[in-house]
Amino acid sequence: MTPHNQARPGDYAEAVLLPGDPLRARWIAETFLEDAREVNAVRNCLGFTGTWNGVPVSVQATGMGQPSTAIYVHELITVYGAKTLIRVGTCGGLNTDVKVRDVVIGASASTDSTIVKDAFGNYNYAPAADFGLLRAADDAARAKGKTVHVGGILSSDIFYHPSGLEAYGALIAHGVLGVEMEAATLYMLAARFKVRALAICTMTDCLITGDEIDATARQTSLRDMVEIALSVATA
Ligand SMILES: O=P(O)(O)O[C@H]1O[C@H](CO)[C@@H](O)[C@H]1O
Ligand SMILES: O=c1cc[nH]c(=O)[nH]1
Numbered sequence: 001m002t003p004h005n006q007a008r009p010g011d012y013a014e015a016v017l018l019p020g021d022p023l024r025a026r027w028i029a030e031t032f033l034e035d036a037r038e039v040n041a042v043r044n045c046l047g048f049t050g051t052w053n054g055v056p057v058s059v060q061a062t063g064m065g066q067p068s069t070a071i072y073v074h075e076l077i078t079v080y081g082a083k084t085l086i087r088v089g090t091c092g093g094l095n096t097d098v099k100v101r102d103v104v105i106g107a108s109a110s111t112d113s114t115i116v117k118d119a120f121g122n123y124n125y126a127p128a129a130d131f132g133l134l135r136a137a138d139d140a141a142r143a144k145g146k147t148v149h150v151g152g153i154l155s156s157d158i159f160y161h162p163s164g165l166e167a168y169g170a171l172i173a174h175g176v177l178g179v180e181m182e183a184a185t186l187y188m189l190a191a192r193f194k195v196r197a198l199a200i201c202t203m204t205d206c207l208i209t210g211d212e213i214d215a216t217a218r219q220t221s222l223r224d225m226v227e228i229a230l231s232v233a234t235a
Contacts, residue, residue: 002075005047007039012080013049013056015233017226018073018087020182022046022061027219028088028226029059045072055234062087065157066113066185073186077193086133086229087186087199088222091153091178093206094168098149100211101221103228104178105129105137106153106199110171111184113157119188127155127187130196136232137200146224152176153199155184165207178203198232200225 001008019025025046029036033050040047040060045068047060060076062069076082091104098104109127111117116125134150141148154168154176161167168179183199190197202225205212213221 002079004042004045004071005040005075005079006042007047007080009080011039011049012047012058012060012076012082014081014083015057016076016082016085017057017059017229017233018062018085018186019059020062020064020089024088024222025059025061032226032230033057033059052230052234057230057234062182065181066111066115066155069182070115070185070189073189077189077195083195084133084233085186085190085195085197086233087182087201088225088229089180089182089199089201090204091180091201093178093203093208094154094172095175095177096206096208098177098203098206099147100203100206100213102203103141103146103148103225104153104201104203105134105141105148105150106183106201107134107150108152109155109184109187109199110152110176111155113155113184115185116188125188127184127191129187129198130190133196133198133232136235137198137228140228140231144224144228146228149177153183153201154179156181168207179207200229
């Protein structure tokens with residue numbers, strides 16, 4: 001047990017999917033997992049463990065942002081023995097080639113977060129995905145016929161940036177595909193503790209065109225991403 005998690009050692013599988021939203025964690029458990037049981041409800045940051053195609057897998061909400069994510073990821077690895085952590089999130093689009101409902105896989109995650117910056121002194125650390133998971137997720141997405149984009153994403157601490165789209169100008173110019181709020185810290189912690197991590201996101205709102213998925217279509221649009229993540233996590 002930890003201050004944020006009531007689960008006992010052994011309650012989580014080695015493979016854990018990480019949505020930001022606790023209700024998405026419940027939806028994933030109820031929709032995709034067999035014999036799913038709730039293992040954490042502290043702060044309503046829900047966690048579940050079950051099986052997918054006979055292989056144990058867990059899903060744990062991270063909440064929004066890197067400070068919250070850092071707590072759950074640190075504890076999942078150091079207390080509960082997680083070895084493969086796959087974020088299943090939403091992101092805003094920063095590239096007009098990326099359409100709403102497309103899957104974006106973060107090969108790397110730039111960030112404004114002091115959690116990452118402060119850990120490396122003078123260096124600009126480059127948080128990166130596990131290559132094996134990245135390649136497997138790209139293969140799985142293409143096999144499903146899903147439009148997938150692999151490249152750099154931004155993990156920002158700011159959702160409502162006072163400068164709007166202008167804030168991302170240099171990143172857009174350097175090919176960053178989308179913005180979310182968790183992957184960079186996930187990648188850094190995975191590297192620190194020598195486990196595997198990947199962030200798969202569904203683009204829900206394009207910051208350039210204003211296109212977006214409406215609230216009701218949001219959940220069903222996430223099915224492909226979750227199936228890709230489950231197939232990679234349990235391989
Ligand atoms: O849909 P999730 O996984 O929460 O991810 C995105 O949505 C939240 C912001 O609305 C942030 O957590 C961001 O990363
Ligand atoms: O962090 C996020 C997630 C979805 N859409 C955004 O614009 N930002």
